[in-house]
Amino acid sequence: MHELRPWLRLIFRHRGGLVLGATLILATLLCGIALLAVSGWFLTETAVVGLALAAGLQATINLYVPGGAIRFFAVARTVFRYLERVYNHNLVLQLLTDIRVALFDRLAGAGHRHRGEKSGAQWLSRLTADVDALDTLYLRLIAPTALAGAITLLIAGLAWLLFSGTVALVVLVILLAGLLVATLAVLRGTRRLSSRLSDQQEALRGEVIEHIEGYAELTAAGRINEHAGHLLAEAGSLSRAQACIDARVGWHNALSTLLVNLSAVVALWLGFSLFEDGAISGPVLALLPIALLGLGEVYGMLPEAFGKYGATEAAAARLNQDGGSRGAPVASPTGAERHEAAAGQPLTLTNASIGHPGHPPLLAGFSLTLAPGKTLGVIGESGTGKSSFADTLAGVVPLLAGELTVPPCAYLTQGTVVFEDTVKANLLLGNPSATDTELWRVLDMLELADRFTREPDGLNNWLGSGGNRLSGGEARRLVLARVLLSRAPLVILDEPFTGVDAETRQRIAPRVQRHLEGRTLVCLGHAPEALLATERTLHLD
Numbered sequence: 001m002h003e004l005r006p007w008l009r010l011i012f013r014h015r016g017g018l019v020l021g022a023t024l025i026l027a028t029l030l031c032g033i034a035l036l037a038v039s040g041w042f043l044t045e046t047a048v049v050g051l052a053l054a055a056g057l058q059a060t061i062n063l064y065v066p067g068g069a070i071r072f073f074a075v076a077r078t079v080f081r082y083l084e085r086v087y088n089h090n091l092v093l094q095l096l097t098d099i100r101v102a103l104f105d106r107l108a109g110a111g112h113r114h115r116g117e118k119s120g121a122q123w124l125s126r127l128t129a130d131v132d133a134l135d136t137l138y139l140r141l142i143a144p145t146a147l148a149g150a151i152t153l154l155i156a157g158l159a160w161l162l163f164s165g166t167v168a169l170v171v172l173v174i175l176l177a178g179l180l181v182a183t184l185a186v187l188r189g190t191r192r193l194s195s196r197l198s199d200q201q202e203a204l205r206g207e208v209i210e211h212i213e214g215y216a217e218l219t220a221a222g223r224i225n226e227h228a229g230h231l232l233a234e235a236g237s238l239s240r241a242q243a244c245i246d247a248r249v250g251w252h253n254a255l256s257t258l259l260v261n262l263s264a265v266v267a268l269w270l271g272f273s274l275f276e277d278g279a280i281s282g283p284v285l286a287l288l289p290i291a292l293l294g295l296g297e298v299y300g301m302l303p304e305a306f307g308k309y310g311a312t313e314a315a316a317a318r319l320n321q322d323g324g325s326r327g328a329p330v331a332s333p334t335g336a337e338r339h340e341a342a343a344g345q346p347l348t349l350t351n352a353s354i355g356h357p358g359h360p361p362l363l364a365g366f367s368l369t370l371a372p373g374k375t376l377g378v379i380g381e382s383g384t385g386k387s388s389f390a391d392t393l394a395g396v397v398p399l400l401a402g403e404l405t406v407p408p409c410a411y412l413t414q415g416t417v418v419f420e421d422t423v424k425a426n427l428l429l430g431n432p433s434a435t436d437t438e439l440w441r442v443l444d445m446l447e448l449a450d451r452f453t454r455e456p457d458g459l460n461n462w463l464g465s466g467g468n469r470l471s472g473g474e475a476r477r478l479v480l481a482r483v484l485l486s487r488a489p490l491v492i493l494d495e496p497f498t499g500v501d502a503e504t505r506q507r508i509a510p511r512v513q514r515h516l517e518g519r520t521l522v523c524l525g526h527a528p529e530a531l532l533a534t535e536r537t538l539h540l541d
């Protein structure tokens with residue numbers, strides 16, 4: 001319950017909607033039960049009257065009132081069911097939206113390092129399977145359990161009104177036992193298994209994605225069959241665990257149905273003596289047991305949902321753990337200050353420590369002022385901290401100590417990130433208001449325009465997953481184009497020409513240089529030739 005609490009709070013923000021949705025479900029269920037009860041009463045009444053007439057006795061029956069009631073309940077049940085489905089599906093989608101937005105919010109605040117600790121497969125699982133698991137909370141757990149309880153009490157009340165207090169009490173005890181079996185007993189029998197299964201399924205999903213991603217390497221190493229066999233064995237063991245949970249849910253479902261049916265039989269049995277005493281009529285005797293049989297529909301929804309409770313809880317626990325605490329890690333440690341500067345203000349670092357939280361700083365006591373429009377090169381061997389320096393300026397990694405004032409920046413990271421979309425969509429991320437002419441101009445500057453004019457779709461050319469339809473050098477120039485489209489006053493370029501051959505680089509570098517004239521530039525690389533020309537150079541050692 002503790003793991004579910006933050007998500008329940010989110011769900012209960014829609015209190016009014018939840019009550020209305022549950023009322024519609026209640027109306028549907030009550031119409032179903034009333035339909036059965038009135039039909040049972042009516043059939044018995046017609047049978048009794050028929051027998052009386054056959055025996056030559058005088059008897060009459062009102063066909064219109066019960067017939068009308070049956071039609072009313074049948075139509076009302078359909079209408080309520082339709083409204084309930086439309087309303088509740090919409091509500092659940094709203095709840096899922098809230099949960100996803102809250103999760104994105106937390107992830108965005110959780111810091112670069114924290115996000116990097118999980119693989120893409122794990123994040124995918126969080127945002128899909130785990131979030132979906134939470135949608136069972138309202139529609140399958142909370143609403144049906146509350147309604148089953150309410151309807152049980154209503155039927156016990158009906159038994160008390162039509163039959164007697166004793167019948168009501170006996171029926172109530174049997175039904176409560178059935179309710180316990182369908183909820184808490186299932187929960188007890190499956191919670192741990194279901195939670196463990198959910199964790200294992202999540203691990204398997206990640207392994208399957210890694211298997212596909214590493215297909216070439218596994219094949220080259222001759223280990224593909226062995227690895228696939230391992231995944232299949234794991235999938236087999238998960239299926240067995242699922243079958244075990246299903247069996248337990250099935251048994252509990254059967255027992256709970258048996259108890260509901262038993263309550264109907266007992267009501268009939270006890271009702272007989274009331275009938276013999278003339279306290280109730282024959283048709284009323286049939287009404288209560290048949291209404292009790294209608295409860296099967298309500299109770300039948302519960303065992304499966306409670307069988308998944310462990311998985312829902314495990315999903316919530318993973319989301320709680322991985323969402324991190326909102327906003328915390330991205331903030332700089334105490335004593336470090338990061339300020340956003342307006343365009344036209346210098347970039348300044350004062351007594352700054354740069355590095356990764358929990359590790360010794362890569363740079364300490366470092367100060368620098370870079371006036372607007374000035375350029376700085378940063379050179380150093382692999383691992384000296386160039387990318388960490390750039391990440392800190394861009395706010396991706398927190399400043400460890402000191403003070404940093406930085407104008408808005410466009411950042412070309414060391415990794416080349418091309419989104420699975422068109423050329424245009426990838427470029428517009430740099431400047432959403434750029435025109436097609438501007439896009440072609442920057443592509444032309446980087447000698448990429450020909451690459452896309454050759455294709456029939458031009459700027460709408462689809463780049464494939466991670467830009468896999470581009471060569472390494474083309475992808476690098478495309479992401480450079482994205483950064484060059486931005487009008488940010490500070491531009492940070494980490495190894496801008498990785499994968500671009502020397503001749504092309506020599507042709508395009510002066511054009512990039514001209515394009516960036518007047519803007520503040522920080523360019524990082526292993527050697528001077530990997531950089532654009534800069535006025536000052538910082539050597540990291």
Ligand SMILES: Nc1ncnc2c1ncn2[C@@H]1O[C@H](COP(=O)(O)OP(=O)(O)OP(=O)(O)O)[C@@H](O)[C@H]1O
Nearest residue numbers: 113356359362380381382383384385386387388389
């Ligand atoms: N998230 C992280 N957590 C802890 N240490 C890190 C993290 N990222 C990088 N480092 C460490 O910080 C040091 C500097 O890394 P960085 O990537 O900044 O170097 P670099 O100069 O850009 O190297 P390269 O030229 O190889 O890209 C390295 O020792 C690296 O292992």
